[in-house]
Amino acid sequence: MKKHIIGSEEWCGFPTLGIPAIKARVDSGAKTSSIHAFNITTFRRDHELWVSFEVHPIQDDRKTVVRCERPVVDKRRIKSSSGSTESRYVVAATLLIAGENYEIELTLANRDSMGYRMLLGREAMNGRMIVDPSESFLMRDVSRDELDEYYGKPELPQGGLKIGILASNPNLYSNKRLLEAGQERGHDMQFLNIKHCYMRVDDKAPEVHYRGGRILNDLDAVITRIRPSMTFYGCALARQFESMGIHTVNSSSAITQSRDKLFSLQLMLKSGIGIPTTGFANSPMDTGDLIDMVGGAPLIVKLLEGTQGRGVVLAETKKAAESVINAFKSLKANLLVQEFIKEASGKDLRCFVIGNKVVAAIERTAAPGEFRANIHQGGSASVVKITPEERKLAIKAAKALGLKVAGVDIIRSKKGPLLLEVNSSPGLEGIETATGKDIASMVITSIEQKLRWQRPIGLQQDA
Incomplete structure (x- = not known):
């Protein structure tokens, strides 16, 4: 059998999935091929397990969607390039490449954050193809015009809201x-760099200006995604928008409360929410008693200003705890000490709350050698079914801080679920990738509902 020479990236097709063209990364290091999939749902057809899923076949284009249904071949634990493992459904589909059709297996995975919508593994290539990694698109290339012909040219609906995203990095996932x-829902979306905004504080005509003198008073809503280092100025801008009658998600007061870790924990206790036993002191002379009051070592030392797992240290012995605490205090850093929940085994829950509902939840597992689950530092995430008690705790915690959109972190202990912290600017990448859910659209929908906005009649069908 003649083998085709292919490059490190190639255009493929899947006639049985209704996908005429999709760009694939050719990876002989991966055993099974994988395709981008979201909204993955299983169902029964003639006593057989099937799966329905949707695909964005074009990179950096979420407006083009193909819906697919296939019988489930298997469900496997797959190890990703980052070293984490996740459970994925496997389907069979006909691959069209080099003018020939091959039946191959595909795992379904959310590849939104990856460079390619598809990965072509060695099982699909065995006996059929040879890879020349120095070349690309040896079989064929596909132009934008051809893609438009295949999938149709998507048109954005018009007549929506004016929504600003108040943040620092436009390239953040x-x-x-x-x-x-x-944009997909027809809104005028504007990225507003916090550093480029300035305001006029006036009781008769308050204004927010953007670099170049553009006035932002005509916005309908602002999504506040303020990084910790910009909390003071970002919240000042949010208050200004609020004074102008512009809806903010989340409010300045809610963000301020969530960023003060000690105050937020005190608010949790006031609302009847359980937390790990926590200590706080100012003088190094109180270190010994501070350690004893949280149950002794091992214990956790946290900087009040830390985020995404930074500024969090596990002290395994009393001596180590004293050294860490006194070192931080010598730097005049505010810190908390907290009991170490050994039975959690380096795992915690991230519940994504929008309004009064947990819309998604994942379990995060610490990277080997780490004690805390953190996907920013090599940890992994998987879908998890939370208990009614955990769901209630997450909603109650977000409500206690006044947050309409929040990432609530919970740890499972012998005493039941305990709150770790609440994030007022929760990231979407980890939870969207793990669950396949379109969390971003849920956030936009919550704004529409708050402002009682309805799609123009001609666009209702697309809602």
Whole structure:
């Protein structure tokens, strides 16, 4: 059998899936091929397990969607390039490449954050293809005009809201997703760099200006995604928008409360929410008693200003705890000490709350050698079914801080679920990738509902 020479990236097709063209990364290091899939749902057909899923076949284009249905071949634990493992459904489909059709297996995975919508593994290539990694598109290339002919040219609906995203990095996954989701629903989305905004504080004509003198008073809503280092100025801008009658998600007061870790924990206790036993002191002379009051070592030391797992240290012995605490205090850093929940085994829950509902939940597992689950530092995430008690705790915690959109972190202990912290600017990448859910669109929908906005009649069908 003649083998085709292919490059490190090639255009493929899947006639049985209704996908005429999709760009694939050719990877002989991966055993099974994988395709981008979201909204993955299983169902029964003639006593057989099937799966329905949707595909964005074109990179950086979330407006083009193909819906697919296939029988489930298997469900496997797949190890990703980052070292984490996740459970994926496997389907069979006909691959069209080099003018020939081959039946191959595909795992379904959310590849939104990856460079290619498809990965072509070695099982599909065995006996059929040879890879020349120095070349690309040896079989064929596909132009934008051809893609438009295959899938149709998507048109954005018009007549929507004017929504600003108040943040610092337009290239951050979460910010890009919110911009895309709003545009897909017909809204005028604007990225507003916090550093480029300035305000006129006036009781008769308050204004927010953007670099170049553009006035932002005509916005309908602002999605506040303020990084910790910009909390003071970002919240000042949010208050200004609020004084102008512009809806903010989340409010300045809610963000301020969530960023003060000690105050937020005190608010949790006031609302009847359980937390790990926590201590706080100012003087190094109180270190010994501070350690004893949380149950002794091992214990956790947290900087009040830390985020995404930074500024969090596990002290395994009393001596180590004293050294860490006194070192931080010598730097005049505010810190908390907290009991170590050994039975959690380096796992925690991230519940994504919008309004009064947990819309998605994942379990995060610490990277090998780490004690805390953090996907920013090599940890992994998987879909998890939370208990009614955990769901209630997450909703109650977000409500206690006044947050309409929040990432609530919970740890499972022998005493039941305990709150770790609440994030007022939760990232979307980890939870969208793990669950396959379109969380960004849910955030936009919550704004529409708050402002009682309805799609123009001609666009209702697309809602």
